[in-house]
Amino acid sequence: MSTFVVLGASGTVGSELARGLEAAGHVVRRTTSRTPAAGQVHLDLVSGRGIDEALRGADGAFLLAPPGFTNQDVLLMPVIDAARRLGVGKLVAMSAMGADANPEAPLRKAELALEASGVAWNVIRPNWFMQNFHTYWLQGIVTQQAIVLPVGDARTSFIDARDIADVGAALLQRSEFNNRAFDLTGGEALTHTEVAALLSEALERPIRFEDVTPETMRPLLLSAGLPADYAEFLLVILSFLKAGYAERITDAVPSILNRAPRTFVDYARDYREAYPQSATR
Numbered sequence: 001m002s003t004f005v006v007l008g009a010s011g012t013v014g015s016e017l018a019r020g021l022e023a024a025g026h027v028v029r030r031t032t033s034r035t036p037a038a039g040q041v042h043l044d045l046v047s048g049r050g051i052d053e054a055l056r057g058a059d060g061a062f063l064l065a066p067p068g069f070t071n072q073d074v075l076l077m078p079v080i081d082a083a084r085r086l087g088v089g090k091l092v093a094m095s096a097m098g099a100d101a102n103p104e105a106p107l108r109k110a111e112l113a114l115e116a117s118g119v120a121w122n123v124i125r126p127n128w129f130m131q132n133f134h135t136y137w138l139q140g141i142v143t144q145q146a147i148v149l150p151v152g153d154a155r156t157s158f159i160d161a162r163d164i165a166d167v168g169a170a171l172l173q174r175s176e177f178n179n180r181a182f183d184l185t186g187g188e189a190l191t192h193t194e195v196a197a198l199l200s201e202a203l204e205r206p207i208r209f210e211d212v213t214p215e216t217m218r219p220l221l222l223s224a225g226l227p228a229d230y231a232e233f234l235l236v237i238l239s240f241l242k243a244g245y246a247e248r249i250t251d252a253v254p255s256i257l258n259r260a261p262r263t264f265v266d267y268a269r270d271y272r273e274a275y276p277q278s279a280t281r
């Protein structure tokens with residue numbers, strides 16, 4: 001039995017990862033930047049509070065930078081430093097597919113700091129999550145029956161966040177893949193028109209894809225409450241998606257988990273309840 005710290009443990013990936021580690025018999029410290037409830041420990045990446053307390057005596061930790069921030073290196077470096085100082089055995093950090101394309105990108109700087117830390121590490125770089133459709137893009141689906149995005153007919157090898165969590169948990173518990181980075185994708189690359197058709201089938205109501213310009217998308221992101229710099233960051237990575245950079249399929253999930261990745265049909269079936277019929281439900 002080991003003790004693992006899970007950042008973002010209330011979030012899409014971290015909640016599944018924490019569950020998986022507990023199911024395997026480990027002790028999990030679920031961090032929160034809010035007032036901790038039972039079973040949680042306080043760790044705020046912005047103020048730096050709680051980092052040492054959360055990590056002290058842990059065997060490993062799962063790291064992520066919360067969405068909404070564009071200074072991921074500034075947020076994560078104190079955690080990496082503390083893990084080295086306190087002798088944490090292993091760090092698994094979630095980055096994003098494509099983050100290694102630019103050495104100056106904050107997420108890449110965080111990856112490089114981890115690689116140089118002397119702590120055993122893995123970086124996982126997932127592609128766009130399937131779960132985004134019932135989180136980030138839910139409002140358009142519910143109010144306009146449409147996925148509204150500036151991505152044209154580019155394909156994306158969407159990954160189910162549950163597979164990311166399974167990979168993260170496996171890497172924390174196993175050492176044979178130590179000190180390697182993995183681009184994590186699903187097993188098929190779909191257009192957003194195909195995604196809309198699969199969602200229509202699963203939800204038994206028509207959902208369409210509406211291709212828009214970045215100029216149309218920008219106010220939608222801002223009115224959803226995103227900070228301006230994060231909205232611009234999202235528009236940039238959506239333009240990479242549109243240019244085809246998210247279509248690549250890797251064998252990382254099957255090679256680490258020894259099974260096929262979940263499909264979009266699996267996702268749509270399992271998350272039907274996350275899509276209300278109308279905004280008022």
Ligand SMILES: NC(=O)c1ccc[n+]([C@@H]2O[C@H](COP(=O)([O-])OP(=O)(O)OC[C@H]3O[C@@H](n4cnc5c(N)ncnc54)[C@H](OP(=O)(O)O)[C@@H]3O)[C@@H](O)[C@H]2O)c1
Nearest residue numbers: 008009010011012013032033044045046065066096128129
């Ligand atoms: N969505 C995608 O398609 C995609 C693709 C590739 C990579 N990613 C990466 O995935 C990460 C997001 O993962 P996710 O979707 O699983 O997260 P999420 O569901 O958005 O949850 C964010 C988590 O961060 C925690 N958090 C918020 N503020 C914090 C702070 N100041 N200090 C410490 N923790 C804080 C939140 O918990 P509390 O509020 O309790 O603190 C929450 O558990 C991002 O780094 C993103 O770049 C996403």
